[in-house]
Amino acid sequence: MKNGFLPVTPEEMRERGWEQPDFVYVSGDAYVDHPSFGAAIITRVLESRGYRVCVIAQPDWKKPESVRLFGRPRLAFLVSSGNMDSMVNHYYVSKKRRTFDAYTPGGEAGKRPDHAAVVYCNLIRQSFRDVPVILGGIEASLRRMAHYDYWSDSLKHSILVDSQADLISYGMGEKSIVEIAEALDAGIAVRDLTFIAGTVYRTRDIDGVYGACLLPSYEAMRKEPALYAESFRVQYENTDPCNGKPLVEPYPDGSFVVQNPPQPPLTQEEMDGVYSLPYMRTWHPSYAAAGGVPAISEIRFSLTSNRGCFGGCSFCALTFHQGRTVSVRSHESILEEAGKIIRDPEFKGYIHDVGGPTANFRHPSCQKQLTEGVCKKRQCLFPSPCPNLKVDHSDYLSLLRKLRALPGVKKVFIRSGIRFDYLLADPDDSFFRELVLHHVSGQLKVAPEHISDPVLVRMGKPRNAVYEKFRKKYRQLNEELGLKQYLVPYLMSSHPGSTLKEAVELAEYLRDLGYMPQQVQDFYPTPSTMSTVMYYTGIDPRDNSRVHVCKNPHEKAMQRALIQYRDPANYELVREALVKAGREDLIGYGPKCLIRPKKGESSRTGAGQPRQSSRPAEKKKRTIRNVHKKKRG
Numbered sequence: 268m269k270n271g272f273l274p275v276t277p278e279e280m281r282e283r284g285w286e287q288p289d290f291v292y293v294s295g296d297a298y299v300d301h302p303s304f305g306a307a308i309i310t311r312v313l314e315s316r317g318y319r320v321c322v323i324a325q326p327d328w329k330k331p332e333s334v335r336l337f338g339r340p341r342l343a344f345l346v347s348s349g350n351m352d353s354m355v356n357h358y359y360v361s362k363k364r365r366t367f368d369a370y371t372p373g374g375e376a377g378k379r380p381d382h383a384a385v386v387y388c389n390l391i392r393q394s395f396r397d398v399p400v401i402l403g404g405i406e407a408s409l410r411r412m413a414h415y416d417y418w419s420d421s422l423k424h425s426i427l428v429d430s431q432a433d434l435i436s437y438g439m440g441e442k443s444i445v446e447i448a449e450a451l452d453a454g455i456a457v458r459d460l461t462f463i464a465g466t467v468y469r470t471r472d473i474d475g476v477y478g479a480c481l482l483p484s485y486e487a488m489r490k491e492p493a494l495y496a497e498s499f500r501v502q503y504e505n506t507d508p509c510n511g512k513p514l515v516e517p518y519p520d521g522s523f524v525v526q527n528p529p530q531p532p533l534t535q536e537e538m539d540g541v542y543s544l545p546y547m548r549t550w551h552p553s554y555a556a557a558g559g560v561p562a563i564s565e566i567r568f569s570l571t572s573n574r575g576c577f578g579g580c581s582f583c584a585l586t587f588h589q590g591r592t593v594s595v596r597s598h599e600s601i602l603e604e605a606g607k608i609i610r611d612p613e614f615k616g617y618i619h620d621v622g623g624p625t626a627n628f629r630h631p632s633c634q635k636q637l638t639e640g641v642c643k644k645r646q647c648l649f650p651s652p653c654p655n656l657k658v659d660h661s662d663y664l665s666l667l668r669k670l671r672a673l674p675g676v677k678k679v680f681i682r683s684g685i686r687f688d689y690l691l692a693d694p695d696d697s698f699f700r701e702l703v704l705h706h707v708s709g710q711l712k713v714a715p716e717h718i719s720d721p722v723l724v725r726m727g728k729p730r731n732a733v734y735e736k737f738r739k740k741y742r743q744l745n746e747e748l749g750l751k752q753y754l755v756p757y758l759m760s761s762h763p764g765s766t767l768k769e770a771v772e773l774a775e776y777l778r779d780l781g782y783m784p785q786q787v788q789d790f791y792p793t794p795s796t797m798s799t800v801m802y803y804t805g806i807d808p809r810d811n812s813r814v815h816v817c818k819n820p821h822e823k824a825m826q827r828a829l830i831q832y833r834d835p836a837n838y839e840l841v842r843e844a845l846v847k848a849g850r851e852d853l854i855g856y857g858p859k860c861l862i863r864p865k866k867g868e869s870s871r872t873g874a875g876q877p878r879q880s881s882r883p884a885e886k887k888k889r890t891i892r893n894v895h896k897k898k899r900g
Contacts, residue, residue, distance in 0.1 A: 295379040296349035296370040298324040300547040303566040311544040347404030348383035372557035388430035399457035408437040409795040415803040435467040465530035484517040500808040509640030532594040539600035573623035577647040581727040581797035622683030660698035688729040725764035763801035767848040770826040
């Protein structure tokens, strides 16, 4: 073999002595054999079980022969759009096309189609009518049931319906893909694979589906969006392997899409096994001429320590994809991978990250989760930490100390996000202190997202007072340790619940803080998040209350501009927003004003008065300048 990568050409397959692959993995991403890429994990897991796997990365979707590269696989095609939903990959929240794709050689855009998973599956069906097609990855996982699609502004079918695939492996699919492979290898027809946890299938007979929740039909939800909010609430309450029930969604042709309960999260031993597989840890050498795949730069020197998140942010899809129960790798496994990073010739001594969805979650939120599952009606941290929440940073701190002590390591950073309310709930501030002392690169990025409590409630985030407490503690620790390090808050505009009133409050907060963010995230309604349901229906699924939704592009632009009110390019938008919000008191010359009046316009502010005294002074300066000009003349 020329290299240790899985075959991407028929020649590489034959070098291995194979005449036919067991599986052909079709991916919307370029082939990067690194455990931060879902395609790499699934293909290596199957390889470790003795299956022959070939990879077709970014096939030309306009040419059916592009998926016939290896001929007919013995067991199935596996299809994924890649590490991102293809529509998020392609479009900004403004729906303008992106010109850069980090998952394509050279960052070239346009190498995958919109709704890539659907297109690839239909392409396969043109050539192979009876070969099983298994969908996986983030796009399939978050579109597994009927879902709102922001880009078409419509409620779409389950992706299973539009793709013509046989089965979806949703969530983190290591366990389900092995069960699927073993069942197919044993000769069980794909239509009979209705019993595997972590999968979704389509059927016309639900008599054998026991204890299921019947969701509103697709047609009913399409006609009445409020029913989609109800359906999503039921789905959200059934994302745990211990207490989740099967879900059944009817379709107008008499068929049903059935979601089995999730797979249990990996045990520590299983997770260690996944990360010990023989990854090449980089992109396929065929991409060298294009300069490689840019996405590798973000994760090449980073370490995954955990999965799952009990944070419960409304705008995040992690609950739907990875679940709320945290699973972790052992210290030994992480240190072993760190050794591989250190031996990389391009390693400069800096480990970029040690974390996961939330860096400082290193164990399940409470012991009850492991036997009874997560609470259906109660979040672990929102609106305040649960009394049963186990807050302990000692294991994570111990791991970081071991990594810092490794020969060749100069610094270990934490970039994947700190949940600051969880950090404050720890009575021992040892981790907080060492975080500030050792793991910040001049700036610590955290995500309060907003400062208005009514908006934070919709976001599933802690009250602003919690962030303020964290901010003051961070400043205090920096002063005690003699450091000058800054806090960079991630902020979001136009989230459901945010009106111009709340947007102005956020601008005033930033004024008082003396800070203007360089980047602002406008709320992006991505598939299968609580916030996206609010955006589409105007209803908060948690309590059925009505929510203000900012959909008008001009209002969205005003909310965004208010966060960056100091930028001269935003002046007109900020001014219009302040007038519409009835906050013209913030237009003037006083210290509390956000912007000044237009030239020749008098100030109407109560916060500051027109600078009348400045006019004589300016006149005097002009007179002096004129005298000097005459002297020079």
